[in-house]
Amino acid sequence: MEMKRCCLRYPYFSVKTQNGLSYGGSQTWCSSRTMQKYGCGVVAMGDVLLYMGIHRLSCSTDLQYGILREDGNLSYPRYERYLRKIRRRYLGIIPGFGVPGFLVPHAMNRYFRHYKMDFRARWCISHEKLYSRIEESLARDLPVLLAVGQNIPFWRKHKLCLYRQENGLYFPAAEVKAHFVVVTGLENGYLQISSWGKEYYISWQEFEKYVKKYSSFLVSNICLITEKKASEKKKGKKDGFSGGEGGGL
Numbered sequence: 001m002e003m004k005r006c007c008l009r010y011p012y013f014s015v016k017t018q019n020g021l022s023y024g025g026s027q028t029w030c031s032s033r034t035m036q037k038y039g040c041g042v043v044a045m046g047d048v049l050l051y052m053g054i055h056r057l058s059c060s061t062d063l064q065y066g067i068l069r070e071d072g073n074l075s076y077p078r079y080e081r082y083l084r085k086i087r088r089r090y091l092g093i094i095p096g097f098g099v100p101g102f103l104v105p106h107a108m109n110r111y112f113r114h115y116k117m118d119f120r121a122r123w124c125i126s127h128e129k130l131y132s133r134i135e136e137s138l139a140r141d142l143p144v145l146l147a148v149g150q151n152i153p154f155w156r157k158h159k160l161c162l163y164r165q166e167n168g169l170y171f172p173a174a175e176v177k178a179h180f181v182v183v184t185g186l187e188n189g190y191l192q193i194s195s196w197g198k199e200y201y202i203s204w205q206e207f208e209k210y211v212k213k214y215s216s217f218l219v220s221n222i223c224l225i226t227e228k229k230a231s232e233k234k235k236g237k238k239d240g241f242s243g244g245e246g247g248g249l
Helices: 033-038 040-055 076-089 103-114 127-139 204-214 230-238
Strands: 119-123 144-148 160-166 169-176 179-187 190-195 198-203 222-227
Touching: 033 040, 040 076, 040 103, 040 144, 040 179, 040 222, 103 119, 103 222, 127 144, 127 179, 127 222, 160 190, 160 204, 169 190, 169 198, 179 198, 190 204, 198 204
Parallel strands: none
Antiparallel strands: 119 222, 144 179, 144 222, 160 169, 160 198, 179 190, 190 198
């Protein structure tokens, strides 16, 4: 596999906090303890949709209105309100468990239908194509929601290392399992990611080893966003799916 540099077309967004500028969003900022502990799925989904809304006029929604400040950074209080709306309307959290992975594409597709966007979301079926699918998504300027699944069996305690980069070198910085992150780039066999409002890196080789040895590709996967084909758009209108959809979970 050729490891090449690949990234989003625009710089990933930052939120202005008391500690400075972030790299993406973080559930730790939320006032809800449930969100603080189990809200990584809501943040990852919200951040992917937010990047799309900032850089694609057709993907900007009322949920994101006023969130972008004049200096190009995001408003901290409005970002938190945005997450609350995403959680309430589209992607609920099971206390003590978090967000079941299978619900993420369903929630994204509800969002796309509600705002009449010609996109659809799904998990990647073939684990052999995960890396190439990430490359393709980034090339289309779409961030990738990545699930680092739980251990199987779940009582095992193995975790995947997250790295920070300094002068081209990678240093261990954190460990995760059962966690959602957003992939914003690929470089030297590492995934550049946003998690907890910080920039980290994941070794692709270590991710594959973790999934095969301690987890499963059924729960450690990527949520692909693709544009609908003309035939799918036509079928959606015929079946009555082009209208809005309200309510929350």
